[in-house]
Amino acid sequence: MAEDDGLLGRVKRKLVDSKEKWAREGRLLTALGGKGARTRLPPGQRPVKNWPVLDLGVQPDIDLERWELVVDGLVENKLSWNWADWRNLPHTRMVTDIHCVTAWSRYDNRWDGVPARHILDLTRPLPEAKHILFHGLDGYTTNLPLAAFADPDVIFADGWEGEPITPHHGGPVRVVVPQRYFWKSAKWICRLEFLAEDKPGFWEVRGYHNAGDPWREERYG
Ligand SMILES: Nc1nc2c(c(=O)[nH]1)N[C@H]1C(S)=C(S)[C@@H](COP(=O)(O)O)O[C@H]1N2
Ligand SMILES: [Mo]
Numbered sequence: 001m002a003e004d005d006g007l008l009g010r011v012k013r014k015l016v017d018s019k020e021k022w023a024r025e026g027r028l029l030t031a032l033g034g035k036g037a038r039t040r041l042p043p044g045q046r047p048v049k050n051w052p053v054l055d056l057g058v059q060p061d062i063d064l065e066r067w068e069l070v071v072d073g074l075v076e077n078k079l080s081w082n083w084a085d086w087r088n089l090p091h092t093r094m095v096t097d098i099h100c101v102t103a104w105s106r107y108d109n110r111w112d113g114v115p116a117r118h119i120l121d122l123t124r125p126l127p128e129a130k131h132i133l134f135h136g137l138d139g140y141t142t143n144l145p146l147a148a149f150a151d152p153d154v155i156f157a158d159g160w161e162g163e164p165i166t167p168h169h170g171g172p173v174r175v176v177v178p179q180r181y182f183w184k185s186a187k188w189i190c191r192l193e194f195l196a197e198d199k200p201g202f203w204e205v206r207g208y209h210n211a212g213d214p215w216r217e218e219r220y221g
Contacts, residue, residue, distance in 0.1 A: 040097070042214035045105040052104060053168045056202075060137040060188055067172055069156075071119065073194035074129035079122060086158070086173065089114045094155050096178035098185075099214040111176055112159030116149050119156065119192070129194040133201060134175055134186035142184050142201035143210070144177065146194070153178045156189060181212040181219070 041047060070080040081089070092115050098106040125146060132149045134142050148154075158165055158173045165171035170187025177184045183203045204210050209218035 040107070041105060042099050043217050044219075045099055045103055045214065048104040048106055051098075051106055051109075051169070052100070052102075054100065054102070054182075055170075055187060056138055056140060058138045059167055062137065062167065062172060062188065064172060067190075069173060069190060069192070071123045071192045071194075073132075074126040074196060075194050076124040076126060077122065083172065086114075090118065091158075092118075092155065094153060094176075096153055096155075096176065098176075098178070098182050100182040101208065101212070101219050109176075110161050111155050111157040112162075113155040113157035113173070113176075115152070116154035116156065116175075117152060120150060123194075125194045128196045131195045131198045133193045133195060133199050134189055135191035135193065136170075136186045137188040137190045140186060140188075140202050141199075142186050143199055143204060144180070144184060145198070148177070148180065151177070151179055179213065181208075181214050183208060184212050 064083045067083045067086075068080055069086060070078075072078045091112050094111050094113075094115075095108055096111065098104075098109055130146050132144050132146055134144075155176050156173050157176050158171065160166075160169065165174055170185075170189070173189050174187040175185050175189050198210070200210055207220050209221055211218050
């Protein structure tokens with residue numbers, strides 16, 4: 001039954017291939033690297049239904065007439081948008097989870113905004129750009145490697161659940177970086193800086209982990 005053997009062989013091959021793929025991804029392991037490995041809740045987190053407000057206690061007063069977002073540093077195309085220009089950029093909707101280092105996670109947040117990928121397309125970082133630094137209007141900063149910034153789920157959000165993001169949560173525009181603890185998600189974003197060298201931000205120089213991957217539980221240090 002050469003033909004049957006061939007079929008069986010093909011089926012087995014498929015099974016082996018998918019198991020091998022699982023092994024590469026670390027599937028069914030808990031909270032060890034690789035997307036396939038992920039249970040939804042990172043280690044040490046608990047889900048909440050509300051959305052806590054956390055910041056430095058200084059919520060800037062923002063006038064949309066004067067609002068501006070600047071992209072500078074190591075890019076071919078330095079750009080800035082005022083509010084009207086920003087609203088005219090193509091917007092995308094994404095649903096992602098929040099994981100805060102203070103151990104709460106909030107599932108299924110519906111964001112509207114401009115994906116980081118689109119900002120990369122428009123500004124074109126130079127080859128030597130390897131890191132980025134977000135600047136908030138309150139003076140807050142937080143850093144990411146360019147590769148993490150380029151994740152397809154990173155968004156400059158101006159809407160949450162179909163409504164404008166409130167000033168408390170960083171409106172008119174805040175960053176959301178779902179694959180990192182939430183301190184990497186700068187509120188009141190006013191500047192995106194591309195850098196050759198890493199430049200740790202506000203919490204990163206105060207004992208928080210430089211990378212902040214919740215799946216690796218990179219909280220402090
Ligand atoms: N500009 C700015 N962004 C910030 C912060 C801040 O103090 N200023 N705090 C960070 C921290 S520590 C957290 S947990 C989240 C909280 O966002 P939320 O208040 O919308 O929950 O924002 C992050 N982004
Ligand atoms: Mo935080």
